[in-house]
Amino acid sequence: MTVAASDADERLRNTGFLRRLLIRPELGSVVGGIAVFAFFSTQSAVFRSIDGVANWLDPASTLGIMAVAIALLMIGGEFDLSAGVLTGTSGLILVTLATRAGWNVWLAMLAGLAIALLIGFLNGLLVVRTRLPSFIVTLGTFLMLQGLNLGVTKAITGTVQVSGLRAAPGYEGARAVFAGSVTLGGTGFRVAIVWWLAVTVIATWVLMRTRPGNWIFAVGGNEQAARAVGVPAARVKIGLFMTTAGAAWLVGSILALRFTSVQANSGIGQEFIYIIAAVIGGCLLTGGYGSAVGAAIGAVIFGMADKGIVFAGWDSDWFKFFLGAMLLLATLANRLVKKYAEEVRH
Amino acid sequence: MTPQTTLLQTRDVGKTFGSVVALREVSMSLETGSVTCVLGDNGAGKSTLIKILSGVHPQDTGEYLIDGAPVRMSSPREALDRGIATVYQDLAMIPLMSVWRNFFLGSEPMKSLRRFDVAAARRIARDELRRMGIDIRDVDQPVGTLSGGERQSVAIARAVYLGARVLILDEPTSALGVKQAGVVLRYIAQARDRGVGVIFITHNPHHAYPVGDRFLVLKRGVSLGEYGKAEISREELTQLMAGGAELDELAHELQRNESTL
Numbered sequence: 001m002t003v004a005a006s007d008a009d010e011r012l013r014n015t016g017f018l019r020r021l022l023i024r025p026e027l028g029s030v031v032g033g034i035a036v037f038a039f040f041s042t043q044s045a046v047f048r049s050i051d052g053v054a055n056w057l058d059p060a061s062t063l064g065i066m067a068v069a070i071a072l073l074m075i076g077g078e079f080d081l082s083a084g085v086l087t088g089t090s091g092l093i094l095v096t097l098a099t100r101a102g103w104n105v106w107l108a109m110l111a112g113l114a115i116a117l118l119i120g121f122l123n124g125l126l127v128v129r130t131r132l133p134s135f136i137v138t139l140g141t142f143l144m145l146q147g148l149n150l151g152v153t154k155a156i157t158g159t160v161q162v163s164g165l166r167a168a169p170g171y172e173g174a175r176a177v178f179a180g181s182v183t184l185g186g187t188g189f190r191v192a193i194v195w196w197l198a199v200t201v202i203a204t205w206v207l208m209r210t211r212p213g214n215w216i217f218a219v220g221g222n223e224q225a226a227r228a229v230g231v232p233a234a235r236v237k238i239g240l241f242m243t244t245a246g247a248a249w250l251v252g253s254i255l256a257l258r259f260t261s262v263q264a265n266s267g268i269g270q271e272f273i274y275i276i277a278a279v280i281g282g283c284l285l286t287g288g289y290g291s292a293v294g295a296a297i298g299a300v301i302f303g304m305a306d307k308g309i310v311f312a313g314w315d316s317d318w319f320k321f322f323l324g325a326m327l328l329l330a331t332l333a334n335r336l337v338k339k340y341a342e343e344v345r346h
Numbered sequence: 347m348t349p350q351t352t353l354l355q356t357r358d359v360g361k362t363f364g365s366v367v368a369l370r371e372v373s374m375s376l377e378t379g380s381v382t383c384v385l386g387d388n389g390a391g392k393s394t395l396i397k398i399l400s401g402v403h404p405q406d407t408g409e410y411l412i413d414g415a416p417v418r419m420s421s422p423r424e425a426l427d428r429g430i431a432t433v434y435q436d437l438a439m440i441p442l443m444s445v446w447r448n449f450f451l452g453s454e455p456m457k458s459l460r461r462f463d464v465a466a467a468r469r470i471a472r473d474e475l476r477r478m479g480i481d482i483r484d485v486d487q488p489v490g491t492l493s494g495g496e497r498q499s500v501a502i503a504r505a506v507y508l509g510a511r512v513l514i515l516d517e518p519t520s521a522l523g524v525k526q527a528g529v530v531l532r533y534i535a536q537a538r539d540r541g542v543g544v545i546f547i548t549h550n551p552h553h554a555y556p557v558g559d560r561f562l563v564l565k566r567g568v569s570l571g572e573y574g575k576a577e578i579s580r581e582e583l584t585q586l587m588a589g590g591a592e593l594d595e596l597a598h599e600l601q602r603n604e605s606t607l
């Protein structure tokens with residue numbers, strides 16, 4: 001009798017462990033990441049070399065900063081379609097102020113940050129006040145910013161880009177911090193990778209180990225229930241939109257400092273890639289579930305595919321196909337995980 | 347035993363939504379360590395009354411007294427700050443969050459550097475649930491995996507631990523089977539024994555009678571009276587709820603139909 005009982009207990013513990021592993025939101029992205037790495041490694045020796053790694057970690061890093069911020073927002077139950085174009089807006093503000101108004105680069109960056117945070121705040125305020133879907137609200141800001149980016153750039157420069165940041169005061173220092181490289185074992189790694197890792201670590205810490213982190217999961221999981229126990233849902237959501245905007249400013253500044261010029265249409269179309277990376281990382285489209293680490297790994301998968309297709313000598317059009325296939329796979333996998341996680345056990 | 351004191355009291359409170367009079371001149375009271383049941387059919391005004399008590403909306407007429415002092419509250423936070431916690435039937439918990447995260451949602455224990463004290467939260471949640479006699483295998487499991495009765499029980503344990511003096515439960519047993527309802531009734535009694543005043547909303551007199559000390563019966567927004575347990579039997583309560591005379595009439599009608607067959 002007692003033997004049988006302890007046997008049953010042991011089984012329970014094992015399935016509990018397996019179950020906990022299976023409902024980790026990152027699991028899908030880890031498996032996908034290993035598969036994509038293995039695949040391109042067989043296609044190209046450069047891809048798996050240290051130089052190759054540095055090469056594909058570069059696009060992964062700027063995409064990853066955004067994907068992590070978008071993951072937090074999606075866990076909180078909202079979307080932001082204006083995040084991509086806002087990277088362009090931030091870069092344009094930086095380069096325009098530094099080259100046309102003669103501002104110090106650092107000061108121009110601060111101005112860009114203030115405006116980005118204001119736009120994030122307005123996005124959030126509109127969503128919590130009107131209770132409209134954030135999909136619609138941020139589609140509106142997306143289009144407005146797209147128009148502003150082009151209109152203002154054309155009015156000021158007569159072309160569709162601003163350039164010449166290299167000559168601006170303070171450029172070298174800012175470039176070293178945001179767009180430089182660090183050499184590790186003879187290979188140059190973009191400093192953006194460090195920013196990306198830092199953003200991922202901070203986001204994970206906030207989510208798992210702070211009070212606002214608990215609130216983010218709660219407002220995305222069941223906003224009414226969260227409010228009923230005293231969670232300041234509106235403040236949490238506005239904070240998330242501002243975080244996304246802050247990330248867009250960081251990425252926009254990194255890219256502007258790297259290329260020293262910004263196209264008026266830059267960032268457009270990226271917003272969906274951020275969302276897809278977050279979904280691959282385990283975020284549910286319905287909110288309340290997901291992971292910052294997962295989103296960061298989702299970004300690595302995109303970095304690997306982006307560069308891997310080039311290393312393997314294929315047409316880069318295949319990237320779009322890959323994008324779509326990954327999105328479908330990840331969404332289906334997430335739905336299964338959610339069902340499994342919510343299943344009543346007795 | 348500590349002497350009973352009145353925690354809450356309403357005097358002729360009323361609430362109107364546009365042209366709908368949802369509640370009219372309802373008086374009730376709640377003592378420490380006791381259970382006041384609010385009974386009534388669908389649309390009787392039970393939820394409207396407890397929303398006044400829990401600060402969701404203020405009353406339009408009449409008086410609401412907490413510890414003898416008149417109040418008008420317009421946010422659940424105000425009620426929470428006065429020790430009045432409400433557990434709603436369907437929006438009690440976040441299904442995809444773990445039991446311990448739900449347990450402390452909105453009242454997270456902190457340690458230095460504004461960090462959420464995760465270890466303490468896990469340990470306290472496990473101990474408190476055990477203390478209330480709630481057998482949860484694993485506080486890390488998502489709340490969505492608990493049964494309805496377990497979920498209500500966790501919500502009750504949570505409110506009691508977080509220092510609720512008054513616990514308002516809106517139909518906690520309505521969606522549950524007999525056994526699960528019994529589990530929840532046991533936790534209501536537990537909370538009462540710990541000195542909490544409980545307001546228990548139900549439309550089932552068989553759930554209310556065993557655990558209740560006072561019974562307020564509502565019908566179409568008006569009170570049919572507030573009774574102490576000594577003043578009313580279970581049968582009388584059932585009768586009153588079903589609308590007394592109406593039920594007699596129905597019985598009569600059914601009987602006649604039977605005889606014509």
Ligand SMILES: Nc1ncnc2c1ncn2[C@@H]1O[C@H](COP(=O)(O)OP(=O)(O)O)[C@@H](O)[C@H]1O
Binds near residue numbers: 390392393394
């Ligand atoms: N927010 C509201 N606006 C308009 N009418 C309402 C509102 N809340 C409740 N009512 C009405 O008030 C009456 C009492 O409702 P309620 O208190 O929910 O009853 P119960 O909880 O006893 O079923 C019903 O007729 C209902 O339609």
Ligand SMILES: [Mg+2]
Binds near residue numbers: 392393
């Ligand atoms: Mg009701």
